[in-house]
Amino acid sequence: MPGRRNVLYLLTILSLLGGLFTGRAEIFNIAYVIAAILMLSILWTWLSLRGIALRRTTRTRRSQVGRVFSESFAVRKTGFLPKLWLEIRDHSNLPGHQASHIVPALLGGREYHWAIETVCVARGEFQLGPLTVISGDPFGLFRSPRRVGATDRLMVYPMTVDLDRVILPVGFLSGGDAQRQLTHQITTNASSIRDYVPGDSINRIHWRSTARTGDIMVKEFELDPLVDIWLFSDFSAASLVEDPALKQRAGYRSIPSPLLIPASTEEYGAIVAASLAKHFIDDERVVGYAAYIPYRQIFQPDRGNRQLTRILQALAVARSTSNLSLRAALSLETHQFTRGTTLLIITSSLQQEWIHEAQVLIRRGIRPICVYIDPQTFNPQKDSSSLRGMLQLAKIPTMRIGKDDDLAAALEQRPV
Numbered sequence: 001m002p003g004r005r006n007v008l009y010l011l012t013i014l015s016l017l018g019g020l021f022t023g024r025a026e027i028f029n030i031a032y033v034i035a036a037i038l039m040l041s042i043l044w045t046w047l048s049l050r051g052i053a054l055r056r057t058t059r060t061r062r063s064q065v066g067r068v069f070s071e072s073f074a075v076r077k078t079g080f081l082p083k084l085w086l087e088i089r090d091h092s093n094l095p096g097h098q099a100s101h102i103v104p105a106l107l108g109g110r111e112y113h114w115a116i117e118t119v120c121v122a123r124g125e126f127q128l129g130p131l132t133v134i135s136g137d138p139f140g141l142f143r144s145p146r147r148v149g150a151t152d153r154l155m156v157y158p159m160t161v162d163l164d165r166v167i168l169p170v171g172f173l174s175g176g177d178a179q180r181q182l183t184h185q186i187t188t189n190a191s192s193i194r195d196y197v198p199g200d201s202i203n204r205i206h207w208r209s210t211a212r213t214g215d216i217m218v219k220e221f222e223l224d225p226l227v228d229i230w231l232f233s234d235f236s237a238a239s240l241v242e243d244p245a246l247k248q249r250a251g252y253r254s255i256p257s258p259l260l261i262p263a264s265t266e267e268y269g270a271i272v273a274a275s276l277a278k279h280f281i282d283d284e285r286v287v288g289y290a291a292y293i294p295y296r297q298i299f300q301p302d303r304g305n306r307q308l309t310r311i312l313q314a315l316a317v318a319r320s321t322s323n324l325s326l327r328a329a330l331s332l333e334t335h336q337f338t339r340g341t342t343l344l345i346i347t348s349s350l351q352q353e354w355i356h357e358a359q360v361l362i363r364r365g366i367r368p369i370c371v372y373i374d375p376q377t378f379n380p381q382k383d384s385s386s387l388r389g390m391l392q393l394a395k396i397p398t399m400r401i402g403k404d405d406d407l408a409a410a411l412e413q414r415p416v
Contacts, residue, residue, distance in 0.1 A: 004139075004140060004141055005038075005141050005142070008034050008037070008038060008141070011030075011031075011034055012031050012034045012035055012038075015027050015028070015030045015031035015034065016028070016031045019031065037139065037141075038141065040137070041137035041138075041139050041141040041142050042137075042142060044081075044136075044137040044138065045135070045136050045137045045141075045142040045143065045144045046144065047079075047081050048081070048083065048084075048135035048136060048137070048144060049133060049135050049144055049146045050079050050081070051077060051078045051079015051080070051081065052075065052076070052077060052078065052079070052083065052086070052133065053075070053076040053077075053078050054073070054074070054075050054088075054131070054133065054148060055073065055074040055075075055076075056071065056072075056073055056128075056129070056131070056150075057071065057072045057073075057074075058071050058128065058152060058154075059071075061152065061153065061154055061155060062154070062155050062156075062157065063120045063154065063155075063156050063157070064120065064156065064157040064158070064159060064160070065120050065121065065122065065123050065156060065157070065158055065159040066119070066120065066159045067119070067120055068117050068118065068119055068120075069094070069097070069117070069118045069119075069120050069154065069156075070115065070116070070117050070118075071099060071115070071116045071118075071128070072113065072114070072115045072116075073088070073099070073101065073113065073114050073115070073116070074111055074112065074113045075088070075103050075106065075111065075112045076106075076109070076110070076111040076112075077106040077107075077108070077109065077110065077111075078109075082105065082106065082107050083103075083105065083106040083135065084105050084135075084138055085102065085103065085104065085105065085135060085136070086102070086103035086106070086133060086134070086135050087100075087101075087102055087103070087133070087134040087135070088100060088101045088102075088103060088131060088132075088133055088134075089131065089132040089133075089134065090129065090131055091129065091130050091131070091132065092126065092127060092128045092129060093126050093127050094118065094120075094126040094127075094128065094154060094156075095121055095122050095126075096118050096119065096121055097116070097118045098116065098118070099116045101114050120156045122156065123156050123157060123158040123159075123267075123270065123315070123316045123317075124156055124316060124317060125153055125154070125155050125156075125316060125317050126153070126154045126156065127151055127152075127153060127154075128151060128152040128153070128154055129148070129149075129150055129151040129152060130147060130148055130149045130150060130151055131147070131148040131150075132145050132146070132147050132148070133145070133146045133147075133148060134146075155313060155316055156316060157274065157312040157313070157315070157316050158267075158270040158271050158274045158312070158315050158316060159261075159271055159274070160271065160274045160275045160278050161271070161275045161407045161408045161411070162275075162408065163275060163276075163278075163279040163408055163411055163412060164408075164412060165412055166276065166279055166280070166411060166412065167412065167413070167414045167415070168342060168369065168415070192219075192220045193206050193209050193217045193218065193219055193220065194217065194218060194220055195215060195216070195217065195218075196215070196216035196217065196218050197218075200218045204218040204219050205217070205218050205219075206218060206219045228286050228287075228288055228301040228337075228338065228340075228341045228342070229280050229285055229286065229287050229288070229301075229341075229342045229344065230287075230288040230289070230290060230301070230336070230337060230341055230342070230343045230344065231273050231276055231277060231287065231288070231289045231290070231311070231344050231346065232289075232290050232291065232329075232330070232333070232343060232344065232345045232346065233269055233270075233273045233289075233290075233291040233293075233315075233318065233346045233347075234269065234291075234326045234329070234345065234346060234347035234348070234349055235266065235269070235291055235292060235293050235294065235318050235319065235320045235321075235322055236292070236320065236322045236323070236324060236325055236326055236329070236349065237320055237321055237322060237323060238325060238349065238351065239265065239320065239326065239347055239348045239349035239350070239351075239375070240264070240265060240266055240320035240348075241264075241265045241348060241375040241378045241379050241382060242262070242263060242264035242265065242266065242267075242378065243262070243263035243264065243378070261407075263378055263403060264378070265320075265348035265373045265375055265378060266318075266319070266320045268348075268373045268401060268403075268407075269346050269347075269348065269373055270315045270318055271407060272346050272371055272373070272401065272407065272411065273289075273291075273311070273315055273346050274311070274312055274315050275407065275408075275411065276344060276346075276371075276411065277289065277308055277311045277312070278308060281303060281304065281305070281307060281308045284303060285303065286301045286302060286303050287301060287302070287303065287307060287311075288300055288301035288302070288336070289310070289311045289314065290329075290333050290336065291314065291318060292322040292324050292329055293314060293315075293317065293318035293319065293322070294319065294321045294322035294323070294324075297314045298333070298336065299311060299314075300336075325349075325351060325353070325354070326345075326347055326349045326351065326354040327351065327353040327354040327356070327357045330345075330354060330357045330358065330361070331357055334357075334360075334361065334364070337361065337364075337366045339364065339365035339366065340365060340366075340367070341366050341367065342367050342369065343361065343366055343367065343368045343369065344368075344369050344370075344371055345358065345368055345369070345370050345371065346371045346373070347370065347371075347372065347373070348372070348373040348374070348375045348378075349387075350375060350382060350383075350384060350387055351387075352386070352387055352390050355387075355390050355391060355394050355396065358370075358394065358396055359394055362396075368396055369396070369397045369398070369399070369415055370391055370396050370397070370398040370399070370415075371398075371399045371401065371411070372384075372387075372388070372391070372398050372399065372400050372401065373401045373402075374388075374400055374401065374402045374403075377402035377403040377404075378403050388400070397415030397416065398415055398416060399411060399413060399415050
């Protein structure tokens with residue numbers, strides 16, 4: 001386009017000079033025609049982005065690695081001037097999301113639609129938009145961009161694997177004392193009644209008390225007297241081992257297909273934690289979660305889809321950048337765990353100090369299980385044999401997971 005304009009500018013100047021030197025009117029007329037074309041093109045370009053309605057529709061603001069994320073777009077002409085062409089440029093940072101499009105001529109009240117489907121290949125929180133709309137004149141001399149600054153956020157959860165069962169050592173599934181902890185879930189343990197507040201479901205109403213008092217009363221429930229299950233993810237920078245090629249990608253680690261996992265202990269840890277949380281919550285167990293990702297993230301034990309959503313959201317943005325060691329993190333959160341708690345520690349750490357902290361937890365009646373993502377399988381220069389030997393000496397049941405292992409089979413194995 002600049003080249004075309006420069007040619008017309010040069011022809012206009014030459015025509016004016018030729019008319020001045022020769023005095024011929026037709027040469028001046030050529031200059032006038034070229035100048036008129038330039039003025040008309042400028043005016044058309046200015047009007048080309050007026051009278052346009054652009055609509056972007058996103059079905060959901062949440063997705064998961066391996067699933068398809070869908071968006072639809074529509075452009076409608078609302079002004080009198082026909083739109084010969086429009087270029088829509090999307091500036092979303094979702095990997096592989098190609099929503100940019102060329103819109104053909106819009107005449108009358110026509111509306112043009114297109115849809116985009118993208119397979120999510122990386123967990124994280126991504127921005128959708130903004131958009132830039134570009135158009136120009138019929139002669140292709142000028143282009144006019146207009147930025148549509150509206151944005152939205154898309155949360156992509158880590159992928160999960162389906163587990164038929166997770167074998168916990170004998171004695172780890174026994175019941176315990178009543179927790180005396182209220183929950184919004186309906187359990188078999190109704191502890192008290194209170195006044196109704198807007199939002200309480202009908203099946204919580206205690207009809208006998210309602211009839212006696214004349215006011216609507218609802219039941220309060222306690223957690224079932226089963227031991228809590230806590231998931232403790234280690235996202236410390238010291239325990240991160242990954243393929244050096246992954247570090248070239250800023251902000252996310254993508255997967256080449258939904259069946260493959262990036263060669264990173266961080267990604268394996270996120271998938272393992274998400275899969276275990278989903279399995280236990282689907283099994284109606286009470287699950288808590290703790291991690292430093294790098295900021296402190298604690299979810300008190302609860303059950304239901306809302307708890308699972310909290311955990312998946314935390315895992316979606318978790319990064320191994322915390323300067324806090326696993327031992328220090330366990331020491332800081334020891335007070336969260338009640339006696340009889342089953343604590344699944346998901347780590348790839350080679351530091352043996354955290355095992356001593358786990359032994360302290362055992363003496364307090366807490367039962368740790370280590371889900372060990374073996375860093376030696378990601379980098380042969382890392383020797384994990386000493387730490388695995390320490391886990392055996394400390395009698396901490398361990399599930400070992402290596403690079404490219406079948407995660408479902410690895411998590412269904414009996415801890416040793």
